Amino acid sequence: MNLNPKTSILGLNWQQKTFDKRHATSIYQRFDLSEVLSDLLSAREISLDEIENFLEPKIKTSLPDPFELGDMEKAVSHVIEAIKQNKKITIFADYDVDGATSAAILKRFFRDIGVDVGIYIPDRILEGYGPNSQALLNLKKNGTDLVITLDCGTVAFKPLEDAAAVGLDIIVIDHHLGVLEKPQSIAVINPNLLDETFPHKNLCAAGVTFLFAVAVNKKLRELGFYNPPLEGGSNYAVVRGGVKNYQNAQKFYSSEILIKAKELRDNQTDAEGLLWFYLKNKQLDGHKFRRQQPFGNYIVDFVCLEKKLIIELDGSQHNEDKKIKYDAKRTEFLQQQGYKVLRFWNHEIFKNINDVLDVIFFELSSDSLARPLPEPFHGSTLPQGEGNINRAEPNLLNLLDLVALGTVCDVMSLTGLNRAFVAAGLKILRQRKNLGLREICDLAALDEEPSAYHLGFVIGPRINAGGRVAKSDLGATILSSEDEEEVKAIALQLENFNKQRKDIEVQVLEEAVKSLESGLNGFRNTDPIIFAVSKNWHQGVIGIVASRLKDLYGKPVAVIAIDDVGLKGKASCRSISGIDFGGEILKARLNGLLIEGGGHAMAGGFLVAAEKIAQLHQFFCKNLSAKVDEICAQKKAEFDIALDLPQVNIELLKELSKLEPFGVGNMRPKFILRDVIKVRANLIGKTGEHISATFSAKSAVGFQGQIQAVAFRSANTVLGQILLDPKSTKPMNLVGTLNINTWMGVEKVQMIIEDILI
Incomplete structure (x- = not known):
């Protein structure tokens, strides 16, 4: 659909995304979806075979074998030997959200298997990005035997060489672009090494770290680390794989408990009845469940003997102290028999039955539940005197909220495996299991169901705030802590630091725009590559300012903060679609223009000698100006579908939510709302921006509806002038996204305006 001669207020050439209408019709007919959603799926080039997995992404069908990653086997073997020998392990992670979530994932996993590890986060200002020699040498001096770097380390050649010289073992887990040479280390796990064949290139560090945890977990299981069968003929009949006939085990139970179990089956609660409707008759992937089944002196609600999975449903009485202690004792007993226990509140069954079934399905299909009879784990006693007998295997699913947070905040494409990570992670986040995430959401007054938007724009900035304006380790600490008092204290600090960060950001952004408009320092906003440079800027906000400038000018941006003595500049970079800034940073480094640097296609950073900044700018402009000019000259903008106002309603928006999570690679659909007339407009917000x-x-027979719309930061723009002009009474076409705005329990459709065609 070509909208000419309609004129865009922003001067953009809006064109409809092309898609195969025949394919859209096939989707519409086969999957009973609306024409609008079918068209959107066709435009995203989702094949008929992929539709179901796209609309309901599952870890089971998306998770690869982690041992396909280069050096994974080597790294896992080394870590397990370190565990056996009680060696001291320290995590060295980056200070951003991806680093903090990666550190928390590994800290939580190791804690669940009884291994105490430390976390070291370098100071953003004093130490900068990645491993540094002094920090690594200090860790060795303080007793660390093995350092696992997360979200950094791929190009830290000198620091890792210095570490090796003093006998400090290093394992690198990263996702940033590498060069042909690898740093000196035990292993480098990175899907973006030049010689790496692993197909999932677009993972963040948290995603790669999760795969590492899966790999270690799998190897430990094979070694018999988890829950060996009880010896001596347990009266509780630990059934392996359904091979042993369960009827033979019933002789161990008294007639009283069997009668009680039957009574419970005959008088099941409404929640139990609803869940049993989905579990019975092998409906979940062919797995047989039993209900109200005796185990020792207990009766469990549901059990799959083959997969050794127990499901318990709890009413409000289970929130009382006495019942909490009883449930904990009961769960401990069941875990000692080799069973994994899932607990759900009754209200979750009624409100989110699909989410509950997804969690159960994941556990049934997860490789972590395949439990052949293992050989005993022949290792030394674990740290802090904990033995390795009867240790329950950790539920790695509970780490996916952290994987989702890292994936969204590091601006990864939400397709394929990442889409499955984020979809599953949001379900875990909604269960509020992570104390730190729960407290951050509460302080942010997040009272709606969290989405990918909230990960990127509500939770992420608060996690980042500590490293930007205060202590770099606060993010990793709050995400890994199980201490409620510590979590509450850190969450308050992060909330305050985030407010400080916003104030600093506004000041730096204003100065950067003025500098670029005036040509101060020799760099202008008309350059193909935007360089904003100053000695007065806080390094903690240059990444955010780079993003703002990129959005403002539509070009790749590097914001450079010069140190106090004027010798070096630290930069944070953001790119536009079609320009691989991370690759150019590596080229500049190989050409001797940078002290250090790296990144990926859409973002990066570097350290440069102050006297080489102008030369570096020329290097980038020479390599990228033609491509940038081509992209900018097109002024091309795409929308998905044009709609009339009567077509827009709550039901449509709820169906479109099946496309979530939205983000890079799967953007929220952009619509044109045709021929609407402005009824009223006014300024809102604390500052009226x-x-x-x-x-x-304009004309719809029998249709009296209206739609509310918002144009953010538009008060002093051409767009704002049109909206506020009382003379603007002619029909217009609105360009933007649609969402559901809930206020006082009432749901209404709302449009976020990006442009107007008149």
């Missing part, structure tokens, strides 16, 4: 407007249909 946003505009709220109401629109009605």
Whole structure:
């Protein structure tokens, strides 16, 4: 659909995304979806075979074998030997959200298997990005035997060489672009090494770290680390793989407990009845469940003997102290028999039955539940005197909220494995299991169901705030802590630091724009590559400012903060679609223009000698100007579908939510709302920088509806002038996204305006 001669207020050439209408019709007919959703799926080039997995992404069908990653086997073997020998392990992670989530994932996993590890996060200002020699040498001096670097280390050649010289073992887990040479280390696990054949290139560090945890977990299971069968003929009949006839085990139970179990089956609760409707008759991937089954002196709600999985449903009485202690004792007993226990509240069954079934399905299909009779784990006693007998295997699913947070905040493409990570992670986040995430959400007054938007724009900035303006380790600490008092204290600090960060960010952004408009320092906003440079800027906010400038100018941006003595500049970079800035940074480094640097296609960073900044700018402009000019000259912008106002309703928006999670690679659909008339418009927000407007249909027989719309940061723009002009009464076409705005329990459709065609 070509909208010419309609004129875009922003001067953009809006064109509809092309898609195969025949394919859209096939989707519509086969999957009973609306024409709008079918068209959107066709435009995303989702094949018929992929539709179901795209709309309901599952870890089971997406998770690869982690041992396909180069050096994974080597790294896992080394870590397990370190565990056996009680060696001291320290995690060295980056200070951003991806680093903090990666550190928390590994800290939590090791804690669950009884291994105490330390976390070291370098100071953003004093130490900068990645491993440094002094920090590694200090760790060795303080007794660390093995350092696992997360979200950094791929190009830290000198620091890792210095570490090796003093006998400090290093394992690198990273995702940033590498060069032909590898740093001196035990192993480098990175899907973006030049010689790496692993197909999932677009993982963040948290995603790679999760795969590492899966690999270690699998190897430990094979070694018999988890829950060996009880010896001596346990009266509780630990059934292996369903091979032993369960009827033979019933003789161990008294007639009283068997009668009680039957009574419970005959008088099941409504929640139990609903869940049993889905579990019975092998409906979940062919797995047989039993209900109200005796185990020792207990009766469990549901059990799959083959997979050794127990499901318990709890009413509100289970929130009382006495019942909590009883349930903990009961769960401990069941875990000692080799069973994994899932607990759900009754209200979850009624409100989110699909989410509950997804969790159960994941556990049934997870490789972590395949438990052949293992050989005993022949290792020394674990740290802190904990033995390795009867240790329950950790539920790695519970780490996916952290994987999702890292994936979204590091701006990874939400397709394929990442889409499955984020979809599953959001379900875990909604269960509020992570104390740190729960406290951050509560302080942020997040009272709606969290989405990928909240990960990137509500939770992420608060995690980042500590490293940007205060202590770098606060993010990793709050995400890994199980201490409620510590979590509450850190969450309050992060909330305050985030407010400080916003104030600093506004000041730096204003100075950067003025500098670029005036040509101060020799760099202008008309350059193909934007360089904003100053001695007065806080290094903690240059990444955010780079993002803002990229959005403002539509070009790749590097924001450079010069140190106090004027010798070096630290930069944070953001790119536009079609420009691989991370690759150019590596080229500049190989050409001797940088002290250090790296990144990926859409973002990066570097350290440069102050006297080489102008030369570096010329290097980037020479390599990228033609491509940038081509992209900018097109002024091309795409929308998905044009709609009339009567087509827009709550039901449509709820169906479109099946496309979530939205983000890079799967952006929220962009619509044109045709021929609407402005009813009213006014300024909103504390500073009056946003505009709220109401629109009605130009002509729709029998349709009296209106739609509320918001244009953010538009008060002093051409877009804002059109909206606020009382003379703007002619029909117009709105360009933007649609969402559901809930206020006082009432749901209404809302449009976020990005442009107007008149």
